[in-house]
Amino acid sequence: MINRRQFILSSSGLLVTSKLGTSWGQDVVRDPFTLGVASGVPRPNSVLLWTRLAPEPFAGGGMPQSDVPVRVRLARDEELRDTMIDRIITAPADDGHSIHFRADGLEPGREYWYQFEVGEFASTVGRTKTAATGGLDDFRLAFASCQSLETGYYAAYRDMAEARPDLIIHLGDYIYEGGPRDESRGPVRRHMGAEIKTLWDYRNRHAQYRSDPNLQAAHATAPWMVAPDDHEIDNNWAGYTPEDPEEQTELEFRVRRWAALKAYYEHMPIENRPQLAELDSSLQIYTSLEFGDIAKVILLDTRQYRADQPCGQEFPAADDCNERYSNDISFTGREQEQWLFGELRDSEKHWNFMAQQTWFSQFRYTGNRYNMDQWDGYPAQRQQVIQRLADPELSNPIVLSGDWHCGCAMNVMEDFNSTVAPSVAAELAGTSISSICPWAAAVEESIPENPHVQYFSGDRRGYVLVDMNQERLLAQYRLVEDARDANSGVAVDAEMIVESGQRGFTA
Numbered sequence: 417m418i419n420r421r422q423f424i425l426s427s428s429g430l431l432v433t434s435k436l437g438t439s440w441g442q443d444v445v446r447d448p449f450t451l452g453v454a455s456g457v458p459r460p461n462s463v464l465l466w467t468r469l470a471p472e473p474f475a476g477g478g479m480p481q482s483d484v485p486v487r488v489r490l491a492r493d494e495e496l497r498d499t500m501i502d503r504i505i506t507a508p509a510d511d512g513h514s515i516h517f518r519a520d521g522l523e524p525g526r527e528y529w530y531q532f533e534v535g536e537f538a539s540t541v542g543r544t545k546t547a548a549t550g551g552l553d554d555f556r557l558a559f560a561s562c563q564s565l566e567t568g569y570y571a572a573y574r575d576m577a578e579a580r581p582d583l584i585i586h587l588g589d590y591i592y593e594g595g596p597r598d599e600s601r602g603p604v605r606r607h608m609g610a611e612i613k614t615l616w617d618y619r620n621r622h623a624q625y626r627s628d629p630n631l632q633a634a635h636a637t638a639p640w641m642v643a644p645d646d647h648e649i650d651n652n653w654a655g656y657t658p659e660d661p662e663e664q665t666e667l668e669f670r671v672r673r674w675a676a677l678k679a680y681y682e683h684m685p686i687e688n689r690p691q692l693a694e695l696d697s698s699l700q701i702y703t704s705l706e707f708g709d710i711a712k713v714i715l716l717d718t719r720q721y722r723a724d725q726p727c728g729q730e731f732p733a734a735d736d737c738n739e740r741y742s743n744d745i746s747f748t749g750r751e752q753e754q755w756l757f758g759e760l761r762d763s764e765k766h767w768n769f770m771a772q773q774t775w776f777s778q779f780r781y782t783g784n785r786y787n788m789d790q791w792d793g794y795p796a797q798r799q800q801v802i803q804r805l806a807d808p809e810l811s812n813p814i815v816l817s818g819d820w821h822c823g824c825a826m827n828v829m830e831d832f833n834s835t836v837a838p839s840v841a842a843e844l845a846g847t848s849i850s851s852i853c854p855w856a857a858a859v860e861e862s863i864p865e866n867p868h869v870q871y872f873s874g875d876r877r878g879y880v881l882v883d884m885n886q887e888r889l890l891a892q893y894r895l896v897e898d899a900r901d902a903n904s905g906v907a908v909d910a911e912m913i914v915e916s917g918q919r920g921f922t923a
């Protein structure tokens with residue numbers, strides 16, 4: 417085993433001495449690995465490795481103004497002896513000293529371990545796994561959303577890390593943007609600072625969330641696939657429209673959206689950088705990944721390109737507004753819609769997941785009312801998607817959803833208003849990691865009006881663990897006994913089964 421001095425002289429001496437003198441790591445006098453490590457974008461021959469250097473995580477990071485060299489190692493074993501990559505890379509100051517390093521030249525369907533070092537400091541060792549190719553007997557994914565740190569701890573992530581999935585999907589509300597919750601409302605932890613609006617604010621908020629040890633453990637266990645929903649920027653935003661246009665101008669919101677997308681990129685293992693052209697910001701999120709012959713995950717972005725919510729912000733809103741039935745309003749934007757249709761049409765995988773933020777199936781609240789912030793606000797486009805899911809050439813479509821803080825399994829019906837129409841897919845709506853669900857009673861009392869609902873749980877936090885083989889899919893709703901206890905137990909509340917070839921849940 418070589419020590420660091422030998423390493424600097426041998427493998428990277430040229431870079432260190434010619435460009436950086438002897439200063440490598442010397443400006444970093446406190447442990448910069450406060451935010452853990454992560455990986456993402458698992459492909460057959462590559463995976464993206466992430467960390468962010470932040471010795472003062474809640475005060476902008478606390479790094480010098482310059483770029484900082486970092487050593488990255490990746491190996492075939494947990495002790496990092498069988499090394500495949502050992503390299504000096506750069507943590508750019510412009511990216512808040514975050515690193516997005518694509519490790520390539522890897523073997524498909526294999527575990528790897530990785531670690532970063534700066535000066536005398538080393539990160540924890542992360543585990544990751546590349547995507548398999550060819551025949552695959554089984555595959556395990558976990559998905560999660562909605563993790564307000566004020567209303568709960570992350571016992572669910574401890575359990576998820578122990579499950580060692582092949583892939584973890586996060587469907588949004590990774591952070592919440594509000595100021596600290598009033599003590600009278602019983603927060604278990606409190607947001608630092610007021611509602612976040614600047615890059616500085618968003619970085620510190622991400623850092624506050626990312627300092628949680630159970631969340632770090634889940635990131636260090638498996639590659640993640642992530643998409644933001646609304647609270648990564650502003651509650652219920654759509655396109656360039658904020659939640660409260662009377663309180664922030666469009667220009668202010670455009671600046672805010674850019675800051676939020678940039679901070680999101682800086683804290684996530686994603687490959688695309690945010691773009692800014694004039695006052696238009698964007699972050700390419702929607703993408704797909706494939707795992708052997710068994711699974712394809714198509715991840716949608718239903719915030720950046722959607723038309724503003726029709727029929728107002730009331731919840732639930734009365735069905736007395738024709739705007740929501742218009743073919744002219746889109747939940748995904750037309751470009752993403754065409755991409756989605758192509759991904760579904762061309763897939764030859766056994767299980768095809770459409771992972772996205774909000775509930776996809778219709779859900780009628782008592783009094784013929786609907787949630788216009790979900791697909792129910794955009795039923796014309798939803799029907800177009802349902803037709804593609806119903807394509808007999810498409811093998812085993814499964815919809816994954818977040819957003820709504822309550823667990824629900826639903827059959828996606830070809831026509832929700834017909835009593836004889838068939839089910840075309842199964843939808844698994846996860847509960848939240850920690851965010852509470854004050855509207856659980858409103859959902860529960862409406863279930864008799866929604867016979868496609870197969871399972872519901874409104875008041876417990878947790879996540880969904882999905883195991884599949886060529887014959888069947890088994891989804892476990894793993895719920896936390898007490899989200900206010902970081903050491904809480906986690907138990908299976910329901911096991912939902914989809915047999916291969918059956919479009920919907922096994923009753």
Ligand SMILES: [Fe+2]
Binds near residue numbers: 819
């Ligand atoms: Fe949420």
